[in-house]
Amino acid sequence: MPLSEEPGLKFIIVGASIAGLTSALALKAAGHSVLVLEKEEHLCGADTIPSGGARVPPNGCKVLFDLGLEAEIRENAVVGEGLMMYTYNSEGKDEGWEYFGLNLWDPELLIEACGDFLQMRHRDLVHILYNATMKERGTDDQSGCLSGVVTILFDAEVTDIDCDNCVVTMRSGEKHTGDAIVGADGASGLVRKCLIKEHDSSRDDAFTGLAFYSANIAQSIAIGDDELTKLYQYPRSNMVTLLVGNNRGAEVFLAGKDRDIQLCVYTPDSPQDGSWNEKAKRDIREVVGPCNLLMQKLVAHAGPSTCVQIKDHCELNSWVSTSGKVLVVGEAAHPFPPISLHTCSVAIEDGAFLGKIFSHTQDPSRIPEFFNAFEENRCGTLAALTSFKLRRAMSTFMTLPDGEKQISRDAMMRANHAAGRNVLDAPEEDMHTLWENLRKVYGYDPADAADEWWVSWGRFRQ
Numbered sequence: 184m185p186l187s188e189e190p191g192l193k194f195i196i197v198g199a200s201i202a203g204l205t206s207a208l209a210l211k212a213a214g215h216s217v218l219v220l221e222k223e224e225h226l227c228g229a230d231t232i233p234s235g236g237a238r239v240p241p242n243g244c245k246v247l248f249d250l251g252l253e254a255e256i257r258e259n260a261v262v263g264e265g266l267m268m269y270t271y272n273s274e275g276k277d278e279g280w281e282y283f284g285l286n287l288w289d290p291e292l293l294i295e296a297c298g299d300f301l302q303m304r305h306r307d308l309v310h311i312l313y314n315a316t317m318k319e320r321g322t323d324d325q326s327g328c329l330s331g332v333v334t335i336l337f338d339a340e341v342t343d344i345d346c347d348n349c350v351v352t353m354r355s356g357e358k359h360t361g362d363a364i365v366g367a368d369g370a371s372g373l374v375r376k377c378l379i380k381e382h383d384s385s386r387d388d389a390f391t392g393l394a395f396y397s398a399n400i401a402q403s404i405a406i407g408d409d410e411l412t413k414l415y416q417y418p419r420s421n422m423v424t425l426l427v428g429n430n431r432g433a434e435v436f437l438a439g440k441d442r443d444i445q446l447c448v449y450t451p452d453s454p455q456d457g458s459w460n461e462k463a464k465r466d467i468r469e470v471v472g473p474c475n476l477l478m479q480k481l482v483a484h485a486g487p488s489t490c491v492q493i494k495d496h497c498e499l500n501s502w503v504s505t506s507g508k509v510l511v512v513g514e515a516a517h518p519f520p521p522i523s524l525h526t527c528s529v530a531i532e533d534g535a536f537l538g539k540i541f542s543h544t545q546d547p548s549r550i551p552e553f554f555n556a557f558e559e560n561r562c563g564t565l566a567a568l569t570s571f572k573l574r575r576a577m578s579t580f581m582t583l584p585d586g587e588k589q590i591s592r593d594a595m596m597r598a599n600h601a602a603g604r605n606v607l608d609a610p611e612e613d614m615h616t617l618w619e620n621l622r623k624v625y626g627y628d629p630a631d632a633a634d635e636w637w638v639s640w641g642r643f644r645q
């Protein structure tokens with residue numbers, strides 16, 4: 184379609200992953216034109232790279248269902264019922280590794296949040312979003328509003344951004360101009376780097392000393408092994424198995440149409456500063472260290488893996504450029520550690536919020552105001568999560584080095600289990616704060632929050 188005929192505002196989105204595609208889908212539904220530029224040749228990179236697991240808690244699940252994706256999501260997801268905790272290695276235990284107990288998701292919380300805990304393959308989630316984004320909707324959607332258009336270009340790496348004039352330059356030298364640029368290019372992305380420079384948010388990302396390996400085991404292979412077959416027996420089939428160890432840990436769950444095993448390992452043996460798009464240089468078998476029989480069986484059958492270092496990223500002073508025309512979303516705005524429970528859902532929420540506020544304007548002069556409203560609202564929402572993240576970061580909890588903290592963590596889980604409680608239950612006053620935080624996080628609806636901003640503020644400034 185010639186540029187002059189494209190409807191609405193012209194958005195350029197850098198990155199076709201979860202945040203970029205959800206934003207594209209929601210902005211298209213709001214009647215705008217979106218050009219998505221993705222540096223990889225294919226969605227999620229080469230097919231030879233294994234897909235990692237993605238966990239989507241109720242707040243993200245609810246948004247995906249509201250976007251009309253429930254059937255595709257249900258086909259590809261396992262609905263998680265909770266966590267099962269074990270020790271990572273079997274040293275000193277007569278009966279193999281120790282079972283600490285269960286942590287079930289509270290059914291009341293799920294009803295209130297209107298969503299499920301989904302266990303998925305990262306690749307499936309991205310493909311579902313892509314297919315929905317590219318689906319032809321005709322000129323009008325069901326509500327009678329004019330639908331926008333989305334164009335996605337692959338092998339389209341952005342190498343330079345002019346924040347004032349809203350121009351991106353690609354590796355090929357080609358330039359694209361829009362009304363606004365949305366950086367959904369991840370924690371190491373160019374748009375994030377531009378904003379770090381512009382707002383002087385300078386602090387180097389700090390390596391935590393742990394890396395995250397991700398690999399798959401196909402169900403057809405797993406069911407040939409006695410130990411791995413147990414992962415397919417209910418209720419374990421609908422739980423995330425967590426293994427906690429000395430500076431090491433693992434998460435294991437089933438996902439995808441074929442219910443393959445997703446294996447995620449935390450390890451200190453991590454010289455490679457790798458990415459989700461390249462194979463790990465060291466074989467996963469070399470980095471697991473002393474581990475229990477389940478882990479030994481898992482890595483024996485695992486295919487190729489990826490290795491991503493866990494970093495403490497610097498906080499951006501602002502998610503919006505000084506020109507007001509460039510915004511970062513998803514990991515580019517607020518990076519989480521890999522496989523953090525919240526990373527996918529907050530990226531999805533970002534896209535949904537962005538699309539919803541922009542359903543209220545087609546006026547380019549209002550872009551800075553809307554981008555700043557996005558930052559103010561989403562920062563406020565994520566504050567509850569940040570404190571939650573700080574207090575209960577699962578990777579830290581699971582990989583505590585042997586010592587005083589590990590002893591009290593294990594004692595807490597044993598005492599909870601013996602008393603018939605969830606293993607992760609904390610003392611009553613802490614539980615109260617925790618539940619309040621969870622209620623806020625899981626009960627949040629980005630479309631409602633965006634409309635609330637519009638009704639309370641946005642509509643008065645037309």
Ligand SMILES: Cc1cc2nc3c(=O)[nH]c(=O)nc-3n(C[C@H](O)[C@H](O)[C@H](O)COP(=O)(O)OP(=O)(O)OC[C@H]3O[C@@H](n4cnc5c(N)ncnc54)[C@H](O)[C@@H]3O)c2cc1C
Pocket residue numbers: 197198199200201202203220221222223227228234235236237305339340341342367368369370372373397459460512513514515521522523526527530
């Ligand atoms: C291929 C892939 C696989 C992943 N697998 C897992 C997983 O298994 N488990 C997990 O916990 N997390 C995984 N992640 C990370 C996960 O997607 C994010 O943590 C989170 O879900 C939110 O993602 P995001 O969309 O904000 O950013 P990201 O998922 O990081 O996506 C950023 C996108 O921007 C693209 N990009 C970056 N720079 C440029 C540029 N200059 N020009 C154009 N495009 C650019 C990237 O190729 C990527 O597609 C994966 C990410 C990718 C890209």
